[in-house]
Every structure is written in structure tokens, then in C-alpha cells.
Amino acid sequence: MTLNELLEFDREHIWHPYTSALKPLKAYAVESANGARIKLLDGRELIDGMSSWWAVVHGYNNPEINAAISAQLKKMSHVMFGGLTHEPAVILAEKLLKIAPQNLKHVFFCDSGSVAVEVAMKMALQYWNSKGRASKTKFATIRLGYHGDTWNAMSVCDPITGMHKIFSGALTAQIFTHSPKIPFGGVWDDSDLAELRDTLRKRRDEIAALILEPIVQGAGAMRFYHPEFLKGARKICDECGILLICDEIATGFGRTGKMFACEHAGIAPDIMCVGKAITGGYLSFAAVLASRDVAISISEGEAGVFMHGPTFMANPLACAAANASLDICVRDGYLKRVLQIEKILKAELESAREIGGVEDVRVLGAIGVVEMRESVDVEKIQEMFVGRGVWIRPFGRLVYLMPPIVISDEDLRKLSSVLVSVLKEISKNV
Numbered sequence: 123m124t125l126n127e128l129l130e131f132d133r134e135h136i137w138h139p140y141t142s143a144l145k146p147l148k149a150y151a152v153e154s155a156n157g158a159r160i161k162l163l164d165g166r167e168l169i170d171g172m173s174s175w176w177a178v179v180h181g182y183n184n185p186e187i188n189a190a191i192s193a194q195l196k197k198m199s200h201v202m203f204g205g206l207t208h209e210p211a212v213i214l215a216e217k218l219l220k221i222a223p224q225n226l227k228h229v230f231f232c233d234s235g236s237v238a239v240e241v242a243m244k245m246a247l248q249y250w251n252s253k254g255r256a257s258k259t260k261f262a263t264i265r266l267g268y269h270g271d272t273w274n275a276m277s278v279c280d281p282i283t284g285m286h287k288i289f290s291g292a293l294t295a296q297i298f299t300h301s302p303k304i305p306f307g308g309v310w311d312d313s314d315l316a317e318l319r320d321t322l323r324k325r326r327d328e329i330a331a332l333i334l335e336p337i338v339q340g341a342g343a344m345r346f347y348h349p350e351f352l353k354g355a356r357k358i359c360d361e362c363g364i365l366l367i368c369d370e371i372a373t374g375f376g377r378t379g380k381m382f383a384c385e386h387a388g389i390a391p392d393i394m395c396v397g398k399a400i401t402g403g404y405l406s407f408a409a410v411l412a413s414r415d416v417a418i419s420i421s422e423g424e425a426g427v428f429m430h431g432p433t434f435m436a437n438p439l440a441c442a443a444a445n446a447s448l449d450i451c452v453r454d455g456y457l458k459r460v461l462q463i464e465k466i467l468k469a470e471l472e473s474a475r476e477i478g479g480v481e482d483v484r485v486l487g488a489i490g491v492v493e494m495r496e497s498v499d500v501e502k503i504q505e506m507f508v509g510r511g512v513w514i515r516p517f518g519r520l521v522y523l524m525p526p527i528v529i530s531d532e533d534l535r536k537l538s539s540v541l542v543s544v545l546k547e548i549s550k551n552v
């Protein structure tokens with residue numbers, strides 16, 4: 123198959139994320155990827171600024187993760203998890219519970235981030251059902267959130283700026299309060315919690331759980347909010363008898379400079395979702411961690427069991443990849459490297475502030491964001507990036523970097539300087 127044949131078939135028959143079947147955005151064909159580099163079929167090599175959507179933290183073609191998967195492949199690639207168990211799953215659960223907030227004691231493995239959110243929401247409903255509080259069926263959340271593309275996950279995504287506006291008539295109407303206004307590093311003011319406090323107090327009999335992304339609102343906004351907001355939210359949930367679900371799918375495993383973003387606020391959720399980087403970005407996989415109280419209450423309820431069990435639950439290949447990935451995450455240098463990346467991003471992206479059309483520049487951990495005043499032309503800007511040897515995929519008004527943690531200083535500087543120079547060029551042409 124020639125490159126042109128491949129691209130043509132792709133264009134004619136294959137859907138890509140959030141694209142039209144009639145007028146798809148241009149897709150680039152990849153030959154291979156290694157470390158922080160993606161090699162295109164046409165021979166060009168790109169420095170990766172996306173970690174394939176938060177996931178590939180230890181780089182592509184990582185020798186340790188490759189070896190772990192190969193070794194597991196020789197034993198078994200999959201067995202059902204109903205009535206069977208295996209070492210890769212048990213070791214992974216042990217590793218997760220060791221690094222997660224200490225109140226979390228039970229692990230549910232599932233297929234993807236969105237499914238983890240569905241599972242967490244079902245846990246919250248079964249919890250209150252068990253306690254004889256069946257009226258608690260709603261979820262509260264903050265605006266500008268993103269929790270995935272499946273049905274109930276969509277219902278807690280931002281209803282207006284979110285990507286799911288079109289479905290709102292068919293979705294369960296959940297309870298939204300404003301997005302935190304005070305940024306990470308800003309001066310805290312308790313009034314930022316007023317609406318949340320008010321809403322949760324008033325509607326505590328309806329609300330099963332508050333679900334939010336801790337500290338970083340990712341795909342919905344790329345915003346970083348003040349840890350006191352999260353601390354306060356935890357307190358309000360306790361006071362009102364509402365469970366707290368932290369969606370750490372994007373933030374987990376070091377991306378923000380802490381292993382989990384809730385550590386910035388020193389709080390522990392009742393239920394926590396992890397995904398994306400859990401396998402080092404090798405396979406689709408996720409986990410939901412629950413407190414002892416949640417697990418016991420569900421198990422003492424009417425059903426006596428937690429009502430979920432996917433076919434590929436605890437897939438051994440994914441567990442093996444995750445075990446190798448977590449070994450790297452807990453090594454000495456790993457979180458330190460995230461902080462070095464933060465420093466470099468802060469220094470390199472600062473000059474973007476001066477560019478016309480730039481609204482804000484912000485950096486937290488290994489996430490660098492340039493927010494524009496107007497939406498960018500994705501196809502055009504992406505062509506400019508690829509032409510200059512980097513892989514950056516903006517959405518809406520947001521042009522951002524979240525490189526693999528293994529990226530070299532040199533590649534990171536190039537990535538940042540290309541981002542800045544392309545924005546400069548675009549601002550001249552408008």
C-alpha cells in the first residue's frame with residue numbers, strides 16, 4: 123500500500139476523534155515512534171508534545187514496558203476475571219494502593235477512562251442505595267469539566283463549552299456549579315466556594331456524589347485551580363453527606379508534579395478514577411479505587427455485589443504494562459524530572475505572553491498552556507508545526523504542551539520555541 127493509498131482509504135472510510143466523515147481534518151501517517159519522537163511514513167520525524175493525550179509518559183517503545191508485555195505474552199494475553207485471578211493484577215493493585223491516598227483500599231479494573239467514570243458513578247449510586255437513600259441519584263460537578271465520552275460521563279462534562287451540547291436533551295440533567303475562579307498560585311478567597319457550598323447544602327438529598335478533576339481541568343479547559351478549592355470541596359462533601367469522586371485520569375502518575383493531583387490539596391477522595399498514563403500509554407486500561415466504607419456499604423446492600431464486570435477486566439497484558447510503568451513512576455528521578463520540565467516550560471513559554479492574540483500563558487508540572495483569544499485553525503497550525511518538526515495538536519483557543527516525561531531538555535526547548543514562533547507568525551498574518 124502506498125502512502126497515498128493509505129491516506130485515501132483512511133479519509134474515505136475511517137472516523138478519527140471528533141471529525142467529519144465528509145471533510146475530515148488532515149491525518150498524518152505514522153511509521154513508528156521512539157522515546158519522545160514520532161516518525162511519519164513520509165520520513166519526517168516529530169518531537170512529541172502531546173504524550174498521545176496524557177498517556178505516553180515514559181516514551182514510545184520503552185524497553186522496560188516492551189519487555190514486561192513480551193514476558194506476559196508468553197504466559198497468557200488474557201483470561202476472564204470472573205472466578206480467576208492472576209499475579210499481574212494482584213501486583214498492580216498492590217502498587218496502586220501503595221501510592222494512592224491511604225483511605226483507598228479496593229480496586230476495580232476496567233477498560234478505559236470513560237468506563238472508569240461510569241463505574242465510579244455506579245459505585246456512588248449503589249452506595250446510597252445500600253444505605254436506604256435511594257433518592258440520592260444526581261451528580262454535582264463544576265463547569266468546564268471533562269470526564270469522557272460515554273453516556274453518563276458525558277452528563278457531567280461541561281454542558282455548554284463541552285463537546286456534548288448536542289446530546290443535552292437526552293442526557294440526565296446533572297447539577298453544575300461555576301468553575302473555580304482562583305487559579306493555582308493565585309490568592310485564595312473563600313468566596314470561590316460559595317456557590318458549591320450553597321448548592322450542595324440545598325440539594326444534599328438528591329446528590330450522590332460530587333465529581334471533579336482535581337486541580338487541573340483538562341480537556342474541557344486546560345485550567346489549573348487553587349488547591350484550597352479542592353480542600354474546601356472535600357469539607358463540604360463531608361458536611362453534606364456527599365461522596366467525592368476525583369477523576370485523576372489525566373492528572374494521575376506525576377503529570378502535575380505530584381503522583382496524584384489531589385496531593386496538592388492534601389485530600390483523599392472516596393472514589394478515584396485513574397487511566398491514560400497507567401499503562402505508560404501502551405494499552406487502553408483504567409482503574410477505580412474506592413474507600414473501605416464505599417466497598418463495604420455496596421457489598422452490604424440489596425444486590426450484595428458491585429454490578430459491573432467487563433469482558434476484558436484486569437487484562438494481564440495491560441496489567442503487565444502498568445506494573446512496568448508504575449515501577450518507573452516511583453523511581454527517584456521521575457517526579458523531579460516533572461519539576462525540571464515545569465521550570466523549562468515556564469521559562470520558554472513566558473515570551474508567548476507578548477504575542478498579539480494571546481490571552482494567558484500557564485504552566486503546571488509537565489503541562490504548558492497558551493490560551494488564545496480566538497480559536498485557532500487546527501489544520502493550518504498543525505501543518506506549520508509538522509513542517510517545523512514538532513507534534514502539537516491544539517483545540518479551540520488552546521495551544522498546549524504535555525510532552526512525555528522522558529523528553530530531553532533540548533527537545534523540550536525546541537518544542538516550546540517552535541510553539542512560540544508559530545504563534546508569532548500567525549499573529550502577524552491576522
Ligand SMILES: *Cc1c(COP(=O)(O)O)cnc(C)c1O
Nearest residue numbers: 234235236268269270340371372
Ligand atoms: C481522557 C479523560 C477521560 C476519558 O478517558 P478515555 O480513556 O478517553 O475514555 C475521563 N476523564 C478525564 C479527566 C480525561 O482526561
